[in-house]
Amino acid sequence: MPVANDAPGLDIEGTAVDAETGDLPINELFQSLQGEGRLAGVPSVFVRTSGCNLRCWFCDSYHTSWEPTHDWFTVDDVLAAIEEYDADHVVLTGGEPLIHDSSADLLERLADRGYHTTVETNGTVVPDAPIDLASVSPKLASSTPTAERDPDGDGEWADRHEERRLDLPTLAELVETYDTQLKFVVTGREDMDEIERLVERLRDAASTCVRDDDVLLMPEGQTRDQLEATRETVADLALEFGYRYTPRLHVDLWNDAPGT
Numbered sequence: 001m002p003v004a005n006d007a008p009g010l011d012i013e014g015t016a017v018d019a020e021t022g023d024l025p026i027n028e029l030f031q032s033l034q035g036e037g038r039l040a041g042v043p044s045v046f047v048r049t050s051g052c053n054l055r056c057w058f059c060d061s062y063h064t065s066w067e068p069t070h071d072w073f074t075v076d077d078v079l080a081a082i083e084e085y086d087a088d089h090v091v092l093t094g095g096e097p098l099i100h101d102s103s104a105d106l107l108e109r110l111a112d113r114g115y116h117t118t119v120e121t122n123g124t125v126v127p128d129a130p131i132d133l134a135s136v137s138p139k140l141a142s143s144t145p146t147a148e149r150d151p152d153g154d155g156e157w158a159d160r161h162e163e164r165r166l167d168l169p170t171l172a173e174l175v176e177t178y179d180t181q182l183k184f185v186v187t188g189r190e191d192m193d194e195i196e197r198l199v200e201r202l203r204d205a206a207s208t209c210v211r212d213d214d215v216l217l218m219p220e221g222q223t224r225d226q227l228e229a230t231r232e233t234v235a236d237l238a239l240e241f242g243y244r245y246t247p248r249l250h251v252d253l254w255n256d257a258p259g260t
C-alpha cells in the first residue's frame, strides 16, 4: 500500500511535529519477507514511517529522508491495516521511526496483541516502548552526504549528519534495554576500523554483552547490480573479522521494487 502526498508535519531536520495529534506519517505499509538480519526470510508486515534525523547519501528510502512523502494515519488506522494481513511479525521502519512519539504507542499496542516486533533504527533515539528485536544500524563516516555524494544538493546536510550519526550512550542504552543486532552498512574494507573501534567502545560502555554474532555486516547497495559489486567483499570481511554477514534478500529477489 504505497501512499503519496505532500510532506507537511516534518521540519527541515526531519523532526516530527506530530506530537499533538498522535498521528504517524506513513510512507508505505506492506507484507514481505524480512530481507535483513537475524530474521531474514520471515514473513512480516512492514510499517514505514516518513522523516529522518539523518541523511545517509545511500539511503534506499529516499522518500522518507531526503524528500519525505506520506499520509497521516492514526495508530488505530495503522493497527487495522496490519490486521488485514495474516502475520505474526511486524517491522517498524522508516525513515527513522523512533523520532515519532506515536511509534511507542504503536509498539505497546502491537505487544498487547501478541505480535513480534522488530524496529529498524539508526540508534540515535531510545524509545519508551516494548521491542522484541532492536535492529540498530549505526551510521559510519562512509554514510555522510559530502558535496560529492549528496544525492540532492551540495553537502548542506553533511555537518548535521556528522554531528548526529553516532551517540555512544544512546547505543549503550539500546543494547542494555533490548535484544539487539548491530547491522552496519559496509561500503568496503575502509569501514572496518570504525566498526571495530565502535564495537569495542560499546562493549566498554554497556553493562550487557555484545557478541560477535550480534554484529552484522550488510553490503551497501540499493539494486542487484550495486550489491553485485559489494556483497562478496563484505562476505569475505565477515569471515576475516568473525562477524555475521547479512544478505539483502529482498534486493536479491525483487531488486528495488517499492513495497518489497
Ligand SMILES: C[S@@+](CC[C@H](N)C(=O)[O-])C[C@H]1O[C@@H](n2cnc3c(N)ncnc32)[C@H](O)[C@@H]1O
Pocket (backbone or CB within 6 Å): 052, 058, 059, 060, 061, 093, 094, 095, 096, 097, 120, 121, 122, 123, 135, 136, 137, 183, 185, 218, 219, 220, 221, 222
Ligand atoms: C532505510 S533504513 C530505516 C531505518 C533507520 N533509519 C536505519 O537507518 O536503520 C532501513 C535499513 O536499510 C539500511 N540501508 C539503507 N540504505 C542502504 C543501502 N544503500 N544499502 C544497504 N543498506 C541500506 C539501513 O542501514 C537500515 O538498516
Ligand SMILES: Nc1nc2[nH]cc(C(=O)O)c2c(=O)[nH]1
Pocket (backbone or CB within 6 Å): 032, 033, 034, 035, 036, 046, 061, 093, 094, 120, 250, 260
Ligand atoms: N523485505 C524487506 N526487508 C527489510 N528489512 C529492513 C527493511 C527496511 O527498509 O527497514 C526492509 C525492507 O525494506 N524490505
Ligand code: SF4
Pocket (backbone or CB within 6 Å): 052, 053, 054, 055, 056, 058, 059, 060, 061, 064, 065, 094, 095, 096, 122, 139
Ligand atoms: S538513517 Fe536510515 S532512513 Fe535515515 S537517511 Fe540513513 S538509511 Fe535513510
Ligand SMILES: [Mg+2]
Pocket (backbone or CB within 6 Å): 060, 061
Ligand atoms: Mg529497506
